[in-house]
Structure formats: C-alpha cells, structure tokens
Amino acid sequence: MSRKLVRTVGLVGLGALIPILAGAATSTTDMSTYRELDQFMNVFERVRGEYVDKVDDKTLMKGAIDGMLASLDPHSNFLDARDFQNMKTQTDGNYGGLGLSVQLEDGAVKVVAATEDTPAARAGLKSGDFITHLDGVLIYGATLDDSVDKMRGRPGTQVKLTIVRPGRDKPFDVTLTREIITIKAVKWEVKKGVGIVNINTFLNRNTAESVRAALVSIDKATGGQPLGYIIDLRSNPGGLLDQAIDVSDAFLERGEIVSQRGREKGDIERYYAKPGDMAHGLPIIVLVDAGSASAAEIVAGALQDQHRAIVMGERSFGKGSVQTLLPLSEDTALRLTTARYYTPSGRSVQEGGIQPDLPVPQITDPDYKSRPRLREADLRKHLINEAKVDDKIIQDDEKTDPRFAATADQLKKQGIEDFQLDYAVNTLARLGGAVPAVKVAAAAPAPAKPAPKVVKAP
Template identity: 45%
Template sequence: MIRKVSLLAAGAVMGAMSVAGLQYAGTTAVAANSDTYKQLSIFGEVFERVRANYVKPPDEGDLVENAINGMLTSLDPHSSYLNAKDALDMRTQTRGEFGGLGIEVTLDQDSELVKVITPIDDTPAQKAGVLAGDLISEIDGEPVRGLSLSQAVDKMRGAVGTNIKLTILREGADAPIDIDIERDVIKIKAVKFRAEDDIGYIRVISFTEKTYDDLDNAIKELKEQIPEDKLKGYVLDLRLNPGGLLDQAISVSDAFLDRGEIVSTRGRNPEETRRYNSRPGDLTGGKPVVVLVNGGSASASEIVAGALQDHHRATIVGTRSFGKGSVQTIIPLGENGALRLTTALYYTPSGTSIQGSGIEPEIIVEQPLPDDLKGRVRETGESELRGHIEGDNETDEGSGSIAYVPPEAEDDEQLKYALKLIRGEISDPAYPPKSDQAAAVQMDKEEAPATTE
C-alpha cells in the first residue's frame, strides 16, 4: 500500500489547507450498533427538513460538508474533512511550494477566531509582522467568527500580487491591529545553513519532500567551508518548525544516528504499532550536536529532537516544544476529497509520548522579547487547544512556550548559548551528552521504513 505520513503542528498553512499530519491508507470497516444507525436516520430526516423548509434555499453541499466537519472536529483539533480542492492543495504543500501568505493556523475554539500557530520563515506574513498567538478577527474587513477554518483559509487565498488586510487581536495590544500583506508564491526553503566560524549552523524550517536532500547538501557544503580539524560541531535549529513529512523526520534523525529506533507510532490496536529504525552511517562523523527548540517546534521537529535526545546524540537547548504527538491518516474519498483522521500517537525511542507535554530541553535558555513585543506574545502549545487528546505524560504545566526567534543573530541568545557551549566557552553537565547514561532505548529492532508516493 502506498502511504505518506506527514506531521504538522495544527490547523492550516495559508495558501495550502488545514493539515495536521497525514498518512495515506486504506480503511477497515467496523460495524456500528443499531442505535448508531437510528441516529444516522435522524440526521437524514433533519437534513431533509432543513432542505425543504429553511427560510432560504440552503446550499446542500455546504450543509453536508459542515455536518461532516462538525463530527470530525468534535474528536480533536486535527481531524477534519478535506474537500477536493483542499486535498489537492495539501499535496502541493508537502512538495514545499504553494501560493498564499505563509502562516500556520488553526481555529481557536474559545474565541471562534483563526489563531496563528507560527508564521513560516521568510514569507509575506512573517515579513509583515504576523506573530505566533495572533488571533485573526477580520479578513478584508469581514468578520471571521462563524466561518469554518476551511472557509477562512479560502478567503485568505488569492492571486499572487494581490493584497489582503488582516485584522489581528494581539495579547497586550490596546486595540486591533491591521496588517496589510501582499500574497505571493510561498517557496519553503526547507533548510538554511551557514558557517559560524568553526561551527556548522543548520536551520530546518519544515519537513517537505526536499528536506533530507537539502540537509545532506548543507552538511557537505559546511564540511567544504570548515576544515575537518577546525570543525567543532553543529547547531541544528528546529525553532519555529511546525513539522511536515514523517519520512523526512526519520531521515533527518538518521543523518545524525548510527543505530537504534528513531520513533514508533501506536494506534488503536496493538498490531498497528510501527517502528522506524536508523541505519549505519552518521553524516556528521560523530561531531557534537546541539539542537535548538522552542514553542514553535512541533510534531516532526519534535520527533527529531526526541530521537537525538533519547539516544544522547545531541543536547537540547531552548524552551519546551509545542507538544503535538499525534498522527493523522488521510483517507481518500474519491472525487469527494479526503478524510483526515487522527489514528495514532507517536513515541520517542524511550517509549515516551510527547502529546500535550512536549520536549523538555536539558538546558533551558529563554529568549528575551523586544520591548515592543513584551506582553503581546504568549506561550502556545498543544495542551491549550480545546478538545486535544490528553497525553500520557501531560501535566498541569502543559506544553509549549514562547515561539519567537530574533531576526538578527546578534540578538539570538539561544543560538549564542549553543555556539559557546560547543566551543567550550561555557559548560553544563548536559553537554556533551553521556552515551553510557542513555535512556532505555529499544535497539536494533526489525526496521519498518516509511514509504512515499
């Protein structure tokens, strides 16, 4: 069976569609009891009454689509119905190029407004000043409340080069903020890199089909730029990374590992458990690695951080990650789109679920906010999403943290700390990680690799 797995934070990417995580698969029918079918007959009767007697002729397609979405969104924030257009847009997004604004969004159940999870790096929304945690109350002067997430996304789509005005409610702001954005083709650069003198800096922005190849190229280029005898290590920056394809998260993790389990996914039935193992060969040659995470690091990026943390291959620096530990299966519905359904949770090599709890760094380094953002940027995480699946390790503390990275490296305290740590200018018991104290990781299991379309 052809399958593709993807893991994104929550909701939708503007210009694409609402997507949390995806895995193409067939379905297994489970019979419902007789009472359920009675309820379905009631639904049919209600539909006919509305269709025949509502004060104005309703759009029957919208009625059915909204009913399906209502059923799915009652399960958790990441399950939903994708119409044919949304399903096509989703496939375009995973290829790493699409049109729109460049923001990851979800529907805030409390306010019924569109909530920004994170702006994608180097996109129109990010350049215009949209921030994680912003609530979009109006689109071109029209209220968002009452719209489904899909409807709001459709309103924000448009031709490249056209303008859109978002009205933002931002915590700490005295009044709504109007932000004008010019729509553009969003070409996600999966990986950015540069030499920081004697250290290779690699930022993974998202996990698209191009990510592993871009990472492989980045490591090769850095090895050419920095002589082997001077290269002290690597900083792997996963901050503000909302996730992406599972097979790419596995490949990126594998790039830094020689052996052992990377991640497992566990569904409703024990036989649905799948384990993904690394292959021999560390692309960095075993050089020290520091991984940066924050509240914008979600899903696939948490898989990478969790794998390297559990195997004591890297030291995690920053603040607690978003905490999305669920997998969504995309079930094609022919010409009618697709069903996106949460079907599994994923677990780190030590058997830990990060659902609702996130990845806790070994070294906590807070990133100060500039004065104009203080009180306006709030912590975001899976645990605060209404209706989220409660995780095995979830506590009152919840998941997530501030999702902010300064545009200038000179203001980036988390990055500066990581560089000093690798250079030995500062010390911490957590660095370098001690392999003899590794977690009880299940090693060398039969590999069950992810396959792609």
C-alpha cells in the same frame, strides 16, 4: 467504514425496510446505529426543507462530516477537492499567499505559525496572534476557508490585517504584499566554525535529502573541521513521518528513532537508525520553541533520548499523534488520527511536548514575556497523554544565566537579532573547542542511507 456508511444510509433512506432488516439479522448495537442514522436523516431533511435560506445538499453533508471528525481530535479532518489540492501544493513547497498557518478558535482566526522568510514572518506576526479584520472588514464568525481565501490573491497585491496580540493594549494593523510562497525546507550557514542547519518544514518530500546535502556543504565550508552543529527546528510545524525519521537517522549511528502505536495493544512499529552519523560524532544542539511540532518533535526527542544532542530553547508544541491520509476519491481524502508516537525512551510528547535540556528564552522578542504560547494542550478535543512524565525527577539548579536579563534593545545594540541562536552558537563554540575536530571527505554529497529498519510487533 465508508462502504458500510453508504450502505446503512441507503437503508435509512428506505425507512420501511429497516424493521425487516433489523428483525432478520442485526444486533442491538446495529439497531442503535440505525436509529442514530435515522435521526441524522430526519435532521437533514428538516434543515433541507425548512431552514430560512436554501442550502444545497453538498454543503449540508460536508458540514455533517466536518462535525463528526471535529468531535474526535483537532487533527482529523475531511479534505474536499480544494483542501486536497492545497495540501498537495504545500507538500510540493510552492504556493501563493502570505506564509501563514492559521486555525479557527471560537470563531476567531488564530495564527499558528508564520513561515520563515515570507511576508507574514517579515512583518513580525507570531503564534498566538488573532486576525480580526481583513482590509477593515470583520472576519469574526466567518469560516476558516473564507478567511484564507480572502488572504490569498494575485502576487503583488496588498491586504491589511488587523491583529490582536495578547499582552498588548490595542490592536494594530499590518499591511502585507502577497507573493508566491516558495518554502525552502532546509537552509544552512556557518558561524564561528559552527554549522547551522535550519529545517523549516517536514512537509517537503526532499527535506531529508536537503539536510544531508547541507551537512556535506558545511563540511566543505569548514574544511572538514566544523566545531559542531545546530539543528534549528523552531517554528517548524512538522510534516511527513518518513522525513522526520530520515533526518534523525542522519545524526545517529544506531538505536531507535521513534515508535508508533495504534489502537490495538500489539499494533506497534519501531523505526531504527542505520550506521552512519553524518555529524561525525561532533556536538549537536537542537533548537525548539512552542512552534516546534509533530515531526520536529520526533527529531528532537530522538536525539535527546539517544544522548546525541542538547535540546535548547522553549518547550515544544506537544503533538504526539500520527495522521494517515486515506484517499476517498481522486480529489478527496480523509486525514485521520491512527496512532500515537513515542520517543526511544517510551515518552509521549502529547500535551507536554519536548522539554529542553537547557531552557533559553528568546529575549530578542520584546513580547516574549507577555505573549501566550499556543500548544496542543490548548486545542479542544486534543488527545490525552496516556504516559505522563514526572518532571519532579529532573534537577533544577534554580540559577538563571545573567545574560537572560538583557533587553531586546540592548541586544540589538550588540548586533544580536536572534538571542537563542547566538546563545547556541557560543555554547557550541566553547564545547567544540574542547573536542578534536574530525577530518571528513566532502568532495561529493554522501549517498542516501537505506531506509530505517521497521519492526512490526507480534
């Protein structure tokens, strides 16, 4: 694609040659493409020569590339040297800033997620918040790169963010202290005999290994007798496909994990679990919310479809597409949507997300009723779900748990700071009490399982 584009742009630059080449051996489609490229070069030259301010060629070309990719879907984009380095830094799990994932929406900076245990998360910033000012200066209309650059800075320095939160009458200010953000992909703890594995990201290449180590540690801490496990995927924006597959594999004995389907009908890859359930067949609850996306949805969908876990919480984000990183040079790359993924039952989570088996609101969040949830279906140019699911077949007993009526203040007095997690722990404690605990050897970390089997469709 890139070589062809370079070649055709070169020909367009030599305008006199196009008629000769077209007459020699070009189809009608080729001629149409040449005309469009000729139009592009005309616009490029006009802007370059007549725009009110002088603009360098590199800025114009990057703008053209960004515009082309933005016309496809929200997740395809060009990574210049700075973007490429930022992506690699985040993959390594250590970078400077506030711990915010943001995107540009109609000229405004919108919060996608606040990473756990970062300045942004500790200040209570939430998905759907809008950042309008930085240190009192309006940033509406600025580029996303400029806004992100202003939020970054030397660790220990402060920046004041003005926040507009839908559902609140007035904007409010939050002052954050910048720090080195070290993303710990996985954390674990034990409550009431229940092992909790909190997975914050799948961007880290060691996520699956850390999950396996956490399971071994939980077995040690419980004397080999956990009542069950909670996999907390809330506000997990996703990441690497192979990590999602390996994490799912840790909890499955057999069966399909996910399938990936490209442009052509036969372009299908299926990923299967290998024997060896590190959760020993014990009950599992997966927690999701509107911030659980992509790789997180692969894990939730696999365990839900394989009847290995109860999914609890709120409907997930709904990103059911796969992006491939295509290097263009040593320091630039193209992130392009190349496939859709499907859960083992053939469901696409695109737009609709993963519906929890047991909806549980986060009532310890005082804004949970009024705060809008940002999801894939809200993004412009999002891919259309080609495999709709009829939710009418899902039974609803129309009964609401009376505990959902409690207020945030009432729960705080009871010492409950995270209602969804507390609800899941208590549910598993009841379920686990009826299931005989399995004694396991946990003297040393379990060896990594072999890579899941991949089958290429004929």
